[in-house]
Amino acid sequence: MPESQALQIFAARVRKACLKAFLNCGILAEGVLHIFPRTWAEGTAAKAYSTFTVDQGDYTPDIEPTPAVVNEYDAGKMKQGAPGRYLLETERKSGPIHVAVRGKCLAISAGHARSPFFYPFVAHHGAQHILVCHFGLEGEILTVPRYIYDQVIARSVPGNNPNAAKAERLRSFLIPRKYVDPGAREDNSLYKINILAAVVMEEDAFIVCDFARIMQIHVISNSRFWTEEDMSPGSETWKNRLWTRYAGGPDWILEKDDALAVLDGWRQKVLRKGTETPIIDVLLQADGPGGGIGQHLANDLLFGAAIHPDTPADVLCEDDELYDSFREYVETVRVGVGVKYTEI
DNA sequence: CTTGATTCAAGGGAGGGCTG
DNA sequence: CAGCCCTCCCTTGAATCAAG
Structure with a gap:
């Protein structure tokens, strides 16, 4: 889904759903960021390639201190001390979702944000992370029910790389047979999906996936909370931090x-x-x-x-x-x- | 030498067509 | 029919080629 208008429509739907949830329940949709290094590309001897980059900013891991269980395959791909390792080692705190689009890039904030407009009396402490997605060739972002998401990420298997050792590292998640559409191919091979990262909410999850593992993701962290202003055209964050990782812009629609x-x-x-x-x-x-x-x-x-x-x-x-x-x-x-x- | 234009590799699933 | 090969899907950025 590398298309500008497809991303704009996704963003508009998210905003609409968030607004509806706020009007109905009085709260904003909240989510946490999950990353899955075990599905990321690692390049070849001839060509270096990196799926993931991180802009840690002034974030320190003590802001979200609850330890997390690190998956062994994730740990193998993202070693101790690697940039962004803090995203694996501790539990994320949830926070309201904001979404922004520029050209072919999409940004979703997740985790411990507090909008001063909706939460004027809540202390503004804690951290937040923004997931910036560059969809490359065939990457896309989908919304799936939370119970299906939990089943899918429960089990990873070796990917389809012809090199068995590499396939062991470039893993895929297993899709339970009951979620495979009727009419899909009828052989005994496994149905897999590569989920690179996800923003997970109570009832739904946004999954960022790419069967070719060629899309790239960038996480921006902060010690102060992000605001809607940060995610709006013209802000300091918009100009100097949100989109600097990937070439592109100005946006024909927003700028x-x-x-x-x-x-x-x-x-x-x-x-x-x-x-x-x-x-x-x-x-x-x-x-x-x-x-x-x-x-x-x-x-x-x-x-x-x-x-x-x-x-x-x-x-x-x-x-x-x-x-x-x-x-x-x-x-x-x-x-x-x-x-x-x-x-x- | 610089600049611009072109080529190539990276990735995995799906489906058509061919062979044994 | 199983198994294999080939093509398509399409962007990025490095490498290479061509022209000024």
Whole structure:
């Protein structure tokens, strides 16, 4: 699910569900962060690869001191003293969920946050972690009932890597047969799922999974509690910490003025230096004027703007009328092309 | 030498097509 | 029919190639 609009819709649904829960029960949905190093990629001799990175900030483990039982396979992949090891060794305290999206990246806060708006009289102590997801090729985030989540993570098996020793380290979780859809393949092999991390609530869990193990996750911790402000466009956290791990942005939906400025700057550069790269390829560059909108949305946008994807960038930039029509179309981009808020 | 453009590898499941 | 091979799915970033 590397698509901007799919993430925006997921985020909108989470916010709606949280608001509904608050209106019905008077509390915000709370969750804790689980990580599963046993499912993470480890790269090859020829190519280094790291699924996980962490920004510990000023967090200290004594904030969440309750010891946790560390799974042996997780411990094998994330050794004592490795960055982020504190996320394994102690129990997380639960806290309200906040969600933010920028381009193809999604961020979910979990654990011990207290919104000053909803909890004006509660002491603001404790820690919180934000899980930032970069979905890469085929990663996705799903919502599953908590009782199913508990069954699935209960048992891990060797993954499908042809190297048996490596498969032992790159593990998968076993999906109980009763949850396999009718019509799925009918052989005797195991049904597996790679859950890299999860935000776990009382009745549901958001699971971050990727059969190819190519997506990447980044955890940001803090000693002070996070706020909704931290997860909003323009905040210090938003600008300097939340999204710095992965290339991309400004977001065409949430940071439109900045995105248009980048687009205009890109045009000037093309006019000076010229490039025949097809506009579709330009939009797919994470650092380019598309800011990481993803392949499907880029094609949808060009279709909506009536511009052929293979149009050379200099043809688009040198024609005032063509460029202006494209720019005006970019200004109309909302939560997703062809998707109305009412459908969410 | 610099810059830009292109190629490649990383990952695992699914399904089509072929062979024994 | 089992088993195997091949292709598709699609992004990132390093490596390589090409042009100025």
